[in-house]
Amino acid sequence: GIQVEQSPPDLILQEGANSTLRCNFSDSVNNLQWFHQNPWGQLINLFYIPSGTKQNGRLSATTVATERYSLLYISSSQTTDSGVYFCAVDPGGSNYKLTFGKGTLLTVNP
Amino acid sequence: GAVVSQHPSWVICKSGTSVKIECRSLDFQATTMFWYRQFPKQSLMLMATSNEGSKATYEQGVEKDKFLINHASLTLSTLTVTSAHPEDSSFYICSAGGVSPGGGSAFFGQGTRLTVV
Numbered sequence: 085g086i087q088v089e090q091s092p093p094d095l096i097l098q099e100g101a102n103s104t105l106r107c108n109f110s111d112s113v114n115n116l117q118w119f120h121q122n123p124w125g126q127l128i129n130l131f132y133i134p135s136g137t138k139q140n141g142r143l144s145a146t147t148v149a150t151e152r153y154s155l156l157y158i159s160s161s162q163t164t165d166s167g168v169y170f171c172a173v174d175p176g177g178s179n180y181k182l183t184f185g186k187g188t189l190l191t192v193n194p
Numbered sequence: 195g196a197v198v199s200q201h202p203s204w205v206i207c208k209s210g211t212s213v214k215i216e217c218r219s220l221d222f223q224a225t226t227m228f229w230y231r232q233f234p235k236q237s238l239m240l241m242a243t244s245n246e247g248s249k250a251t252y253e254q255g256v257e258k259d260k261f262l263i264n265h266a267s268l269t270l271s272t273l274t275v276t277s278a279h280p281e282d283s284s285f286y287i288c289s290a291g292g293v294s295p296g297g298g299s300a301f302f303g304q305g306t307r308l309t310v311v
Contacts, residue, residue: 115298115299115300117299117300119302124304124305125232125285125287125304125305125307126302126304126305127287127302127305129299129301129302132298132299170237170238172238172300174300180226180228180289180290180291180298180299180300181226181228181240181243181300182228182238182240182289182300183240184237184238184239185237186236186237187237
């Protein structure tokens with residue numbers, strides 16, 4: 085099956101810093117999503133981005149489908165950004181059956 | 195975005211008993227829902243695909259007789275953990291497809307933290 089690798093596995097920042105999280109995938113995909121898992125376990129949809137670039141406030145994402153990677157940018161980080169960030173892909177036609185990477189654990193210190 | 199609701203949020207049960215978890219799509223119909231399992235500090239692993247009106251499709255290594263899935267309507271899928279044991283303790287989370295700006299997305303319920311004692 086498709087492989088999804090995220091880096092770095094852990095990231096510690098001071099409040100206000102910027103960061104870039106990376107997601108590499110081993111095959112072409114129809115769907116790529118970024119999620120933030122909060123301390124209570126809930127997965128928050130950040131981006132649906134199988135290709136191109138999107139921005140939402142302090143967050144932005146870019147997927148280069150031909151090179152099989154996606155980047156999540158967090159600017160001016162806040163303590164509430166802490167948590168695990170997952171990249172997930174669907175290589176098939178369903179768009180909803182996802183294979184997850186192992187995640188990046190982000191800690192933002194005040 | 196689409197809303198998926200999962201209930202209960204957490205449950206503690208005794209070994210040998212069964213536990214039912216509900217997953218509802220609140221503002222859209224979902225012919226297909228998905229059940230995932232997450233162990234502490236690990237990623238989400240797909241357990242099964244729940245198909246409305248037909249049998250669920252289980253991933254390799256998932257015991258279909260232990261994890262019973264029923265998808266009786268277009269808005270409700272249930273996962274029943276039968277004869278639960280401590281090793282079944284985990285975080286279970288469901289998802290369904292919906293429409294978001296820019297395309298379709300998988301939306302997730304709040305998750306259920308199961309502890310078997």
